[in-house]
Amino acid sequence: MGKRRRVVERRNTRPAVIGGMIAAVVGGAGLGVYLLYGGAAAEGQAGATGDHKTVKTGPLSATEVRTTAERFLTAWQQGRVNLAAATTDDSAAATAQLTGYTKDARIKDVTLTAGTRTGAKVPFSVKGTVTYKGISKPLAYDSSLTVVRRARDGKPLVDWHASVVHPDLKDGDKLVTGESGTPPIKALDRDGGELTAAKYPSLGTVLDGLREKFGKTAGGKAGVELRVARGKASTADKLSDKTLVELGKGTPGTVRTTLSPALQAAAEKQVTKQKRASVVVMRPSNGEILAVANTSHGFNTAFQGSLAPGSTMKVITSSLLIDKHLASVDKEHPCPKTVKYGGWTFHNDDDFEIKGGTFKASFARSCNTAFISQAKKLGNADLTNQAQQVFGLSMNNWAIGVPTFDGSVPVQSAAQMAASLIGQGGVRMNPLNMASVASTIKAGVFHQPYLVSPSVDHRKTATAGRTLSAGTLSQLRELMRYTAAYGTAAEAMSGLGPDYGAKTGSAEVDGQKKPNGWFTAYRGDLAAAGVVQAGGHGGDTAGPIVAALLKMGS
Structure with a gap:
């Protein structure tokens, strides 16, 4: 005592x-x-x-x-x-x-x-x-x-x-009242209708970002307001200043976006069906972002989230394996119950195995060991290079019109490198990134997503160093089509074929009972990706959200 x-x-x-x-x-x-x-x-x-x-x-x-x-x-x-x-x-x-x-x-x-x-x-x-x-x-x-x-x-x-x-304050931020340095803006959808946070709650942070980027060049005049002035840490995290009280109205400038009013409204409705959902819809042919929505409106997870993407990452990994002739759609490919690499033992969900199956079967059923088994044949930087050079990710150079996190695929070794192949380890993405991945497969070339046309301010957009070969691209489309028709994405994508493709994902998070559920897919000239944090399997949670938006057509 x-x-x-x-x-x-x-x-x-x-x-x-x-x-x-x-x-x-x-x-x-x-x-x-x-x-x-x-x-x-x-x-x-x-x-x-x-x-x-x-x-x-x-x-x-x-x-x-x-x-x-x-x-x-x-x-x-x-x-x-x-x-x-x-x-x-x-x-x-x-x-x-x-x-x-x-x-x-x-x-x-x-x-x-x-x-x-x-x-x-x-x-x-x-x-x-x-x-x-x-x-x-x-x-x-x-x-x-x-x-x-x-x-x-x-x-x-x-x-x-x-x-x-x-x-709304982060450490290092402060509250300031006075004449704002940035004039207000009136943001418009692609059809000329006004976008407001009252009508589309998910767009609050997006509108803040648009004002910060275009307020001084859109022709408006600053007003008087109480606002959150961001400090160094928040600026590094790409958070924008936020208006809390408007004392004197300024004259807004006008900024037209690529958002579709119909898809934005539908996306707002879809994310309310899950507690922590985020989704992005875009157009593969040119990179236009058509909708962005989050269940929670304080942080734009859809654009700025940094989450392990789980098995949706296998789209990028598959492109690497096919490029290096380590896998082919209809060739036999190992899918054992477990694989050891770098001192770790990697498992499939419920320790399933596919005996004598093809790579297409492994992809469609999301077999982890089919990918981990190839780690010994890859260099530590191979996946990073593939993500950067083909998919335009992990270079921190996207310029969509508002702040974004552009994905991270760091060079890793041993077990962490192997884990990256299945979207764990140090790999981090958000729905915008994964919608772009699906778009790249559909279009055959990376188009940096954008919310405001680059012609408005003549900004330089990101590009990828190379495109996939016709053979690799054809196989990737077949893998995603087969998964949408017969694999883990089939239930969510039912009735949407034949011009479609999808990949599901589940990402384990330390201290979280259920994994984050991911889903990325395309149909016609629409591509979308979503995540439901702590939701479980992506096909059951994020899948219905993404599919509902793709059903609305191009």
């Missing part, structure tokens, strides 16, 4: 929460401070007996969480920045952010209302007024804070992140 602890609470009048509202603080900075002792006095205190200080550990109590949250929110509401910051585990960052809240964001008359605690997390609502040069607008939003125990002394503190101040 450890030493018996006693808690000495030194305080004047602790803050109270009345009807969910934080009452005024009485008694100054000594409010609600807890000193934890082991023995008669703390180590280092005058008159100490030499007993060592006992540091409180273990889960936070409801009282500790509630009291810490009350202290922080009360001090913030009263404008006592230093006291509020001292209640966090990063007082310097908190001081800067809370000072900027008043000085840069020009927010005043702040009222904070605490909600019901859940564990160490306390939600709260914020109401205030944004004022700039005589113009005022109300501000209201919800946020939350989490209380943690400081390791060195056990003191409960607010776990500081910029998102405590506003949920």
Whole structure:
């Protein structure tokens, strides 16, 4: 048993929460401070007996969480920045952010209302007024804070992140009110209709990106607004500034996109059928993006996600194996239950095997070992080169009109290289990338996807170094057609043939019970790809979403 602890609470009048509202603080900075002792006095205190200080550990109590949250929110509401910051585990960052809240964001008359605690997390609502040069607008939003125990002394503190101040802030970002540096835009679909986040919720981040890219050149005039100004880390992650409150309207410029209103509306509807779904539809013949949608609207996973693509990666790997004469559609190809490589043992789903089967059969049933078995015949950089030179991926040079993640296929060795062949290891993609892969197979050549025509700003688009040979391309189309007709994609693609092709995928994620489900396919002059995170098999989850959009025709 450890030493018996006693808690000495030194305080004047602790803050109270009345009807969910934080009452005024009485008694100054000594409010609600807890000193934890082991023995008669703390180590280092005058008159100490030499007993060592006992540091409180273990889960936070409801009282500790509630009291810490009350202290922080009360001090913030009263404008006592230093006291509020001292209640966090990063007082310097908190001081800067809370000072900027008043000085840069020009927010005043702040009222904070605490909600019901859940564990160490306390939600709260914020109401205030944004004022700039005589113009005022109300501000209201919800946020939350989490209380943690400081390791060195056990003191409960607010776990500081910029998102405590506003949920749209990432660390390093700040809130700013003033004349925006970038004029607003009016984004149009391909038919001339206006695109708004109210009508198409998934397009919020897309519209932010379009404004950042084209606002200054589209002919508009800047207005006055409260906005999220991105810091270095967010800029590196390709996040755009975000408008929160518009105080004075600017004059928007006009930007026409390639989005189809019918397909965009359908995509928005389809992703609501799964908890964490994302999908992209594009045109193989020229690279036009026709729709993009995500179940969650805070981050554009469809364009900027970085996820292991699972077996959809086998489209790229198959092109490599066929190019190197290591596989051929109708030739016999090994598909054992397991294969060892680089010290790892790789399995098929449920340890199935195909005895005496062809490569086409292995592809259609998504046999992992059929691909891993060829790793010993490949160089470490072969898959990377194939992804870059044929499919235009993993070079960080796409210019679609808004920020994107362009896929990553790093050079790896041993077991990680083998895992990359089946879309695991270090390989990372998103639906835009995988829709482009399907488009490349359908078109026979890589066309960089784009949301705004390159002719608008004369930007240079990415190109691939080479095209697949006619023989390899023909075999890849046969593999994807057979999978759509008879393989793991058959149920989702039923009735869509004969000019079609598909590949399913499931990607394991550490700590996640179900894999991410992937699906990429084409039909006529449409190609699409989707992912359902933690959804399970791609044919059952992402497949119906993609197929429903392809059914709408070219």
